Amino acid sequence: MSENGSNKNKFLAFFQRGKFPKYTRISLDVTWNITLFFLVLGLVTVFFMGGVGAGYFASLVQGVTIDDKDEMEQLIYNYEETSEVYFADNVRLGELRSDIHREEVALEDVSDVLIDAIIATEDEYFDEHPGIVPKAVMRALFQEFAGSSSQTGGSTLTQQLVKNQILTSEVSFERKAEEIMIALRLENFFEKDEILSAYLNVIPFGRDSSGRNIAGIQAAAEGLFDVDASELNLPQAAYIAGLPQSPYAYTPFESGGNLRSEEAIERGIYRMQVVLNRMLSADKITEEEYEEAINYDVVANLTDKKESIRSEYPYLNDEVERRARDILAKQLAEDEGELEEYENNSDTESYYKELAERELRYSGLEIHTTIDKEIYDRFQEVTSEYQYFEPTRYVTVTDSETGESRNVEVPVETGAMLMENQTGRIIAFVGGRDFERNEINYATWNYTSNGSAMKPLLGYAPAIELGLIQPGSPIPDVIVSYPNDGEEDGYTPTNYNPLQEKGIISAREALYDSDNVPAIRLMGDVLDQGENPKSYLREMGFDHLSNENTYRPDILGTEDSTVEENTNAYATFANGGEFVEGYMIERILDRDGNVIYQHEPEIVEVFSAQTAYLTIDILRDTVESGTATSLNYNLDQPNVDWAGKTGTSQEWRDAWFIGSNPNVTLGSWIGYRSLEYTQGDLTLNCSNCTHNHSNRNLTFWAQLANVATEINPELMAPEGFHESPGGLVTRSYCEVSGDLPSDACNELGLVSTDLFNIDDVPTDEDESVVSGQYVEIEDEVYEAVEGTPEEFTQEGYFIRHEFIEDKGWDNIEDLSKLIPDNDSWSNLFVIENEEPEDEGQPETPQNVTISSGTLSWSEVSGQVIGYRIYAADSEEDEYELVDHTTETSFDLPTENRLYAVQAVSLFGHESDLSDPATYGTIEVPDEEDDEEDSDERDDNRGEDEDESDPNDDRNNSDEEDENEDEDVVDDEEENEDEDEHEADDENDETDDEDDDEQDIPFLD
DSSP: OOHHHHHHHHHHHHHHTTHHHHHHHHHHHHHHHHHHHHHHHHHHHHHHHHHHHHHHHHHHTTTOOOOOHHHHHHHHHOOOOOOEEEOGGGOEEEEOOOSEEEOOOOGGGSOHHHHHHHHHHHOTTTTTSSSOOHHHHHHHHHHHHHTOSOOOOOOOHHHHHHHHHTSOOOOSHHHHHHHHHHHHHHHHHSOHHHHHHHHHHHSEEEEOTTSOEEESHHHHHHHHHSSOGGGOOHHHHHHHHTSTTSHHHHOSBOTTSOBOOHHHHHHHHHHHHHHHHHHHHTTSSOHHHHHHHHTOOHHHHSOOOOOOOOOSOHHHHHHHHHHHHHHHHHHHHHHTTOHHHHHHOHHHHHHHHHHHHHHHHHSOOEEEEOOOHHHHHHHHHHHHHOSOOOOOEEEEEEOTTTOOEEEEEEOOEEEEEEEETTTOBEEEEEOOSOHHHHOOOTTTTOOEEOGGGHIIIIIIHHHHHTTSOOTTOEEEEOOOOEEETTEEEEEOOOOSSTTOOOEEEEHHHHHHTTOHHHHHHHHHHHHHTTOOTHHHHHHTTOOOOSOSSOOGGGGGSOSEEOHHHHHHHHHHHHTTTEEEOOBOEEEEEOTTSOEEEEOOOOEEEOSOHHHHHHHHHHHHHHHHTSTTTTHHHHOSSTTSOOEEEEEEOGGGOEEEEEEEOSSEEEEEEEEOOGGGOOSSOOOSOOTTSSSOHHHHHHHHHHHHHHHHHHHOHHHHSOSSOOOOOSOEEEEEEETTTSSBOOHHHHHHTOEEEEEEEGGGOOOSBOOSEEEEEEEEETTEEEEOOTTOOGGGOEEEEEEOHHHHHHHTOTTOSOGGGGSOSSGGGTTEEOOOSSOOOOOOSOOOOOOOEEETTEEEOOOOOSSEEEEEEEEESSTTSOOEEEEEESSSEEEOSOSSEEEEEEEEETTSOBOOOOOOEEESOOOOOOHHHHHHHHHHHHHHHHHHHHHSOTTOHHHHHHHHHHHHHHHHHHHHHHHHHHHHHHHHHHHHHHHHHHHHHHHGGGGO
């Protein structure tokens, strides 16, 4: 039997023996029991989960208390009741404008096709559901739990209405549960048409052609297509109906009212096509209508750009609304016991701010501000008429969506603020030059570098507070490189003039002249104390610091801040070191006249009164003799006690001045909104501008001060001065060390007088300066050693190296730069720290020449401290010392002599005499003398001959021959010398002529 036959028989036998029914029955029993078990378990779970879910849902909505129809009607139909705003002294400003433009329209005045489009797109079961669609809610919940990237949503029109008018846009299960509960109640109280009418009047639709945010169908129809809601055609209705899903993604207009990019508009058109598809599926339109609408040119039919409808005070309107909203939001959070959560959780903050904004729109509040109407109006006039907002720049920007480049005009912007020192009351401000350009308030919203205006805030005042410096304390203005994150080159700050190094200057001068190099060194000294100076900035209201730590460059303005923050901080100095936060909202009243908010100042002591006054006293010099002296020519009342600081940021993008008198602080800024554009040359520095960048801002500041003074001279031009708080004394000190003057400091004339905190008055006498003998070698100064010849030394004063090390100034490469280049410091030196190693005998001077009576030679390198001049009447005579000098030339006293030079080292070693140079004519002995010499030689020769061997003729002959040869040589050398003298005389005459020709140009 084959194998297949055998298997077949076994298969048949399995059925024939009855095993199949048996096994099948067992399997079915097991399967049924398992299925039954899970079915029961599932039912139990469903009931259990249903109970838990119901309980959980009940817990989520237990706080919902809207049970009354009248209350709900007031909420959903209360589209807006505008609040009133007042200047100071109850001068009415007008109605507070919100950012959303809305026009109410009745349901019968809305196009039917728009209603069909809205329902088909946003809520296809609107006519049937009781307020929610359970299936949609479950689908949305499932997508949420599953983390699905596709979120189809589950909100009906009723739920959306509840979210917009009653709840907030917060995303949480609790808020969703409240939304569902209120939606069910809403459907129970109102007819479908009432709900639909309310929905169409409140739902947001993006922006209109003026750039305003719009809500409600009438505002959308007019703002997008310039028609009434009743006149919308099918494609227009479909386009608008697609917007509520994501109004600002699909809106065709930018915030300024310009059309968005083609790609961005295409998103809205695609959404319109989705709406048309849904309308077709719902049999609201025919195929023919669909095809016609699909081909509609939406862009061509959008309305033209329109100017924004703003009040007379757009900057003030928006600023008051923002501040009032923040005040109300904080109050609401505090009332709910969630103030801490509000201050630390952005979601909670957003939630309460949304509620507060509704309060402003709906509640008819009275908002009273601190703004002086007359001063504010004049500030705006000065700004609009000011001629020196220059230069306008042009940059190329690239659209991130299309990649297309275009040229953009970037004008100079400005911001200013006037604040009362003692109270923080904001009296007036300048928000910018053109609100409609970008709707940015440059006094309160724009963050930019304050440049050197940061120096007193972050460096000098903290250093005075810590007792590190007083106004007269010395700080080196010498360029030094600092390590920077391990970089080899390090950080090397320079002054505004990068070549300028003043040497040792006072802290007062360093600040009022706004020198960068000493400021960086001071910042390092503060950090070496283990302090974080940014803590002072935080106490003065700087809320947007980019880094918790402080670094040396931060003192030059690396942190961005607003005009308001800087003005408020400088007011701290004028207010005795106490920071009082600036404010604009004095009080808020409800519609019944009840005060629901009254400003109460909070005082923070940042600096001692002594530190504040010392800082003010230094800043007075900024106006008197520092970087803001031009104010004295522009202020109508220059005798006011103003103290302030200028500031310039990197690449001259920003120019600042903040000045305080005893009553108020006024800060102003001009510059570019540089963060908006990353390309192009955005700099205030220009060669053809009327004034330099700083003076353009100072002139603007002065004009603001002048008009405010005209209106309120008592406020702006007080007769009094910044008052000293006591605890300060005037003391003399040594300019080198800041200690009490020593005899050496007095003899040098390096004694000054300044103010001191009585707790930090110097008590030790100066030990930085010592006297002694010194020499100069190649522009370096060394103290004389034991063997140094006294004729080459000078008596002088030196700065001790121990003092330099104690001060931490030993990181300066060239210590001679510590000495300022002026007459009062000319007798003080910094000697080299180490005595050089003795190099022994110096080299012999070379190239010794004489011209017009002046002996000159080449400088000898090494340790040479001077030269000795020697002279001889002839070559046969010994050289005698004539004089000495430290120069490489010497005016000769007499002619007809030979002169030579000898170099002398620090250790007293002398070089060999140089080759001589002849000045004039060296006399040659006359003939009589020669004959007498010859006779004497003959006599001597006879005597010699008598004493010699008479037979030694050869020797005599040889000696005579040698003498004759020597005489010939002598005669030749004398002739050569005479020739050289004649040549020297000719050269001297030529040199004299050359010298005369060279001297002519210097006679002028």
